[in-house]
Amino acid sequence: xxxxxxxxxxxxxxxxxxxxxxxxxxxxxxxxxxxxxxxxxxxxxxxxxxxxxxxxxxxxxxxxxxxxxxxxxxxxxxxxxxxxxxxxxxxxxxxxxxxxxxxxxxxxxxxxxxxxxxxxxxxxxxxxxxxxxxxxxxxxxxxxxxxxxxxxxxxxxxxxxxxxxxxxxxxxxxxxxxxxxxxxxxxxxxxxxxxxxxxxxxxxxxxxxxxxxxxxxxxxxxxxxxxxxxxxxxxxxxxxxxxxxxxxxxxxxxxxxxxxxxxxxxxxxxxxxxxxxxxxxxxxxxxxxxxxxxxxxxxxxxxxxxxxxxxxxxxxxxxxxxxxxxxxxxxxxxxxxxxxxxxxxxxxxxxxxxxxxxxxxxxxxxxxxxxxxxxxxxxxxxxxxxxxxxxxxxxxxxxxxxxxxxxxxxxxxxxxxxxxxxxxxxxxxxxxxxxxxxxxxxxxxxxxxxxxxxxxxxxxxxxxxxxxxxxxxxx
Amino acid sequence: xxxxxxxxxxxxxxxxxxxxxxxxxxxxxxxxxxxxxxxxxxxxxxxxxxxxxxxxxxxxxxxxxxxxxxxxxxxxxxxxxxxxxxxxxxxxxxxxxxxxxxxxxxxxxxxxxxxxxxxxxxxxxxxxxxxxxxxxxxxxxxxxxxxxxxxxxxxxxxxxxxxxxxxxxxxxxxxxxxxxxxxxxxxxxxxxxxxxxxxxxxxxxxxxxxxxxxxxxxxxxxxxxxxxxxxxxxxxxxxxxxxxxxxxxxxxxxxxxxxxxxxxxxxxxxxxxxxxxxxxxxxxxxxxxxxxxxxxxxxxxxxxxxxxxxxxxxxxxxxxxxxxxxxxxxxxxxxxxxxxxxxxxxxxxxxxxxxxxxxxxxxxxxxxxxxxxxxxxxxxxxxxxxxxxxxxxxxxxxxxxxxxxxxxxxxxxxxxxxxxxxxxxxxxxxxxxxxxxxxxxxxxxxxxxxxxxxxxxxxxxxxxxxxxxxxxxxx
Numbered sequence: 001x002x003x004x005x006x007x008x009x010x011x012x013x014x015x016x017x018x019x020x021x022x023x024x025x026x027x028x029x030x031x032x033x034x035x036x037x038x039x040x041x042x043x044x045x046x047x048x049x050x051x052x053x054x055x056x057x058x059x060x061x062x063x064x065x066x067x068x069x070x071x072x073x074x075x076x077x078x079x080x081x082x083x084x085x086x087x088x089x090x091x092x093x094x095x096x097x098x099x100x101x102x103x104x105x106x107x108x109x110x111x112x113x114x115x116x117x118x119x120x121x122x123x124x125x126x127x128x129x130x131x132x133x134x135x136x137x138x139x140x141x142x143x144x145x146x147x148x149x150x151x152x153x154x155x156x157x158x159x160x161x162x163x164x165x166x167x168x169x170x171x172x173x174x175x176x177x178x179x180x181x182x183x184x185x186x187x188x189x190x191x192x193x194x195x196x197x198x199x200x201x202x203x204x205x206x207x208x209x210x211x212x213x214x215x216x217x218x219x220x221x222x223x224x225x226x227x228x229x230x231x232x233x234x235x236x237x238x239x240x241x242x243x244x245x246x247x248x249x250x251x252x253x254x255x256x257x258x259x260x261x262x263x264x265x266x267x268x269x270x271x272x273x274x275x276x277x278x279x280x281x282x283x284x285x286x287x288x289x290x291x292x293x294x295x296x297x298x299x300x301x302x303x304x305x306x307x308x309x310x311x312x313x314x315x316x317x318x319x320x321x322x323x324x325x326x327x328x329x330x331x332x333x334x335x336x337x338x339x340x341x342x343x344x345x346x347x348x349x350x351x352x353x354x355x356x357x358x359x360x361x362x363x364x365x366x367x368x369x370x371x372x373x374x375x376x377x378x379x380x381x382x383x384x385x386x387x388x389x390x391x392x393x394x395x396x397x398x399x400x401x402x403x404x405x406x407x408x409x410x411x412x413x414x415x416x417x418x419x420x421x422x423x424x425x426x427x428x429x430x431x432x433x434x435x436x437x438x439x440x441x442x443x444x445x446x447x448x449x450x451x452x453x454x455x456x457x458x459x460x461x462x463x464x465x466x467x468x469x470x471x472x473x474x475x
Numbered sequence: 476x477x478x479x480x481x482x483x484x485x486x487x488x489x490x491x492x493x494x495x496x497x498x499x500x501x502x503x504x505x506x507x508x509x510x511x512x513x514x515x516x517x518x519x520x521x522x523x524x525x526x527x528x529x530x531x532x533x534x535x536x537x538x539x540x541x542x543x544x545x546x547x548x549x550x551x552x553x554x555x556x557x558x559x560x561x562x563x564x565x566x567x568x569x570x571x572x573x574x575x576x577x578x579x580x581x582x583x584x585x586x587x588x589x590x591x592x593x594x595x596x597x598x599x600x601x602x603x604x605x606x607x608x609x610x611x612x613x614x615x616x617x618x619x620x621x622x623x624x625x626x627x628x629x630x631x632x633x634x635x636x637x638x639x640x641x642x643x644x645x646x647x648x649x650x651x652x653x654x655x656x657x658x659x660x661x662x663x664x665x666x667x668x669x670x671x672x673x674x675x676x677x678x679x680x681x682x683x684x685x686x687x688x689x690x691x692x693x694x695x696x697x698x699x700x701x702x703x704x705x706x707x708x709x710x711x712x713x714x715x716x717x718x719x720x721x722x723x724x725x726x727x728x729x730x731x732x733x734x735x736x737x738x739x740x741x742x743x744x745x746x747x748x749x750x751x752x753x754x755x756x757x758x759x760x761x762x763x764x765x766x767x768x769x770x771x772x773x774x775x776x777x778x779x780x781x782x783x784x785x786x787x788x789x790x791x792x793x794x795x796x797x798x799x800x801x802x803x804x805x806x807x808x809x810x811x812x813x814x815x816x817x818x819x820x821x822x823x824x825x826x827x828x829x830x831x832x833x834x835x836x837x838x839x840x841x842x843x844x845x846x847x848x849x850x851x852x853x854x855x856x857x858x859x860x861x862x863x864x865x866x867x868x869x870x871x872x873x874x875x876x877x878x879x880x881x882x883x884x885x886x887x888x889x890x891x892x893x894x895x896x897x898x899x900x901x902x903x904x905x906x907x908x909x910x911x912x913x914x915x916x917x918x919x920x921x922x923x924x925x926x927x928x929x930x931x932x933x934x935x936x937x938x939x940x941x942x943x944x945x946x947x948x949x950x
Contacts, residue, residue: 062537067853074803125797322600328549379543
């Protein structure tokens with residue numbers, strides 16, 4: 001399959017998973033060191049809609065060490081509709097502890113039995129597990145280690161354990177075979193991936209994940225709900241597209257995008273090193289391009305560092321607590337980045353305009369939001385608030401283009417058309433929001449989005465500016 | 476008000492809070508050292524239905540330190556319908572850090588402003604806050620410190636900071652005044668409690684809490700839902716009561732109860748010291764006396780050490796994950812005790828009998844439960860599984876007695892009568908459950924409950940036996 005076709009099918013299968021919310025999928029990568037698991041996960045995550053994925057690669061916290069071993073994995077299980085990507089996951093511990101002889105053979109076999117039981121339970125509950133063993137032969141591993149070590153720009157990627165695991169290559173290979181034999185199952189199959197050039201590797205993982213997503217023949221999907229029928233949109237597309245094309249030359253855009261993303265990658269790494277937490281809140285009118293903006297940001301980030309929180313209607317557990325609780329619970333740990341696709345500002349936007357919150361509640365929210373953001377800043381969090389604005393004419397053009405395009409149609413709902421009718425109400429709510437929630441360190445960045453390319457560059461610039469302001473200060 | 480009347484009214488007001496689920500209540504105690512805050516909280520918790528309370532007195536975990544300061548309190552907010560009791564809560568940090576000059580005066584005042592904003596937000600969201608300043612004069616504090624120090628049985632209650640805070644008595648008193656002035660509000664009032672004899676103290680706190688619970692004139696409550704109308708139950712009560720009375724002499728029961736609870740108190744303290752986690756699962760037929768059994772256990776425990784989890788229908792967040800997730804998420808940290816009022820066995824009892832889970836799912840659950848419990852044991856958890864059984868005749872007597880008693884009527888629902896009709900189905904499910912989930916370290920204790928007093932003693936004995944078996948082993 002051509003790469004472009006594969007990407008399109010994979011994304012389609014993922015969105016289908018998210019829409020149905022019947023199953024969750026876990027992709028777990030383990031195996032030898034220096035097999036570029038991190039890079040692979042990052043690239044794969046760019047292929048996917050990362051609003052529905054989460055990546056787990058961290059060691060246990062003190063709260064986790066104080067609970068039974070499996071608690072750390074149970075609490076990280078993806079909800080139905082989501083994809084959880086685990087680097088090493090529940091295999092790394094056992095594998096490396098056994099290779100270093102910290103774990104006796106009997107305990108190793110017991111752990112494998114636990115893994116079998118855990119994966120069987122997941123399978124029975126609709127969580128599909130795909131496991132990748134990342135393979136590399138010893139000479140190749142040595143060559144890559146040396147190349148890394150000698151490259152000043154990449155030497156930081158080497159961890160203390162990489163050389164140790166190189167010396168244990170034979171043991172890890174043998175244990176890996178034992179592990180795979182003991183835990184292979186139809187519902188949680190192993191695939192071996194020989195180390196090869198990154199593009200081919202990614203293509204192979206993408207194909208395996210697509211196969212997993214598509215595998216159990218699910219009931220055929222109808223037309224997504226809530227889409228108005230036929231909209232004669234072709235002329236509008238014609239009208240819209242050339243205008244955007246002309247806005248910023250493609251080559252110039254690509255160069256500036258790459259430059260901004262490169263800067264962001266460096267800033268984000270520095271933020272992780274200095275353990276600075278980052279919160280980015282994206283608000284904006286429908287079709288202004290929040291998704292595209294967020295995507296250009298995350299394209300520059302390590303998938304292990306960030307998480308996207310899509311804010312929709314609260315769950316029943318959230319309804320039993322003060323409204324701000326659902327934002328507090330999602331705050332990132334130090335050094336990590338939380339991206340809110342819509343945010344606590346819903347309280348003074350959609351909840352106000354649609355009458356979902358009483359007037360007293362949303363009026364009160366301005367002060368509550370200021371205090372919430374002050375708390376974040378007091379902890380040393382970098383806060384970026386981006387509002388993506390669009391003209392009424394451009395919004396109509398994009399709605400019509402969406403309605404006419406088969407693989408964008410799912411992005412358009414009846415609600416979008418309804419919101420559009422309340423344009424003036426939203427306008428007023430937005431103006432008041434700006435006026436009442438500007439504060440030092442918590443300023444709004446207003447991004448004009450009629451021109452998509454300039455908008456995306458502006459989003460990246462704003463995020464970079466925020467991070468660099470913080471990184472320039474000594475503590 | 477007489478103590479008995481106050482207790483009854485307080486409990487009634489609490490149950491009303493739990494039934495309506497409109498508001499949450501926070502009781503916060505702070506102030507001078509050696510004012511017996513811990514004891515007071517424990518005694519108050521015995522007056523309340525502790526299935527709807529939670530006590531928070533611990534320092535921050537590593538996950539909490541990695542988030543903005545207020546995250547630790549947001550995540551501990553009680554759900555609507557519940558009472559959260561905080562020792563020092565968000566006041567202790569500021570108070571003691573300022574007294575020890577670790578916090579400059581400006582930062583102290585900033586913190587007070589944050590507290591005002593936080594409490595206003597809670598009030599607006601239906602969380603009522605009552606704050607108690609525990610006062611004691613310096614000579615009395617000194618006398619109590621010395622008495623504690625010289626009593627070998629109680630010297631462990633002294634913490635390293637108690638003497639330090641005695642030396643800072645004047646500073647703490649002055650800061651306390653400033654703090655109360657700055658944060659007093661109609662929606663979060665301060666009450667000063669002079670140190671006096673424990674019984675009077677408790678009475679006063681109980682009255683204040685009752686006042687708080689009863690305060691905002693809420694709509695008059697009707698008859699609780701789901702209660703069958705009139706049941707001519709008087710003869711049955713007569714029939715039942717004398718039999719129970721005769722079962723075990725009252726004096727003998729009281730002595731044995733006190734002895735078992737004393738042993739449990741010592742065991743629980745040792746469990747906390749050795750950081751052993753404890754999980755107690757209570758299952759049983761309706762009206763067998765789970766609530767009473769749990770109450771006799773918690774009466775011996777420090778309210779800061781345990782939490783009761785009532786397992787009812789899963790929330791929508793829980794439904795999006797494998798079924799066992801909702802038990803994993805509630806596991807206790809090391810040294811703490813989680814009491815499950817109904818448990819993961821619902822999967823093979825009510826969910827089986829009522830057809831809430833497909834047959835394949837509940838059949839699979841036996842192995843999943845065995846594995847879950849094995850995980851707990853592998854982590855060093857003490858696991859107690861208690862099944863409270865009752866005869867069909869005795870159940871009928873108790874149902875009828877409940878229907879006839881105004882302050883027990885809320886315990887009886889239509890569902891209870893419905894379950895009773897399926898007695899044989901439950902019988903079969905229970906037998907199979909016993910057969911399939913017995914395992915070393917995870918044995919069921921079957922408690923015969925037709926005789927309430929003997930049943931309660933048997934519950935305590937079983938819990939003590941479990942703890943002592945574990946404490947006798949060296950690690």
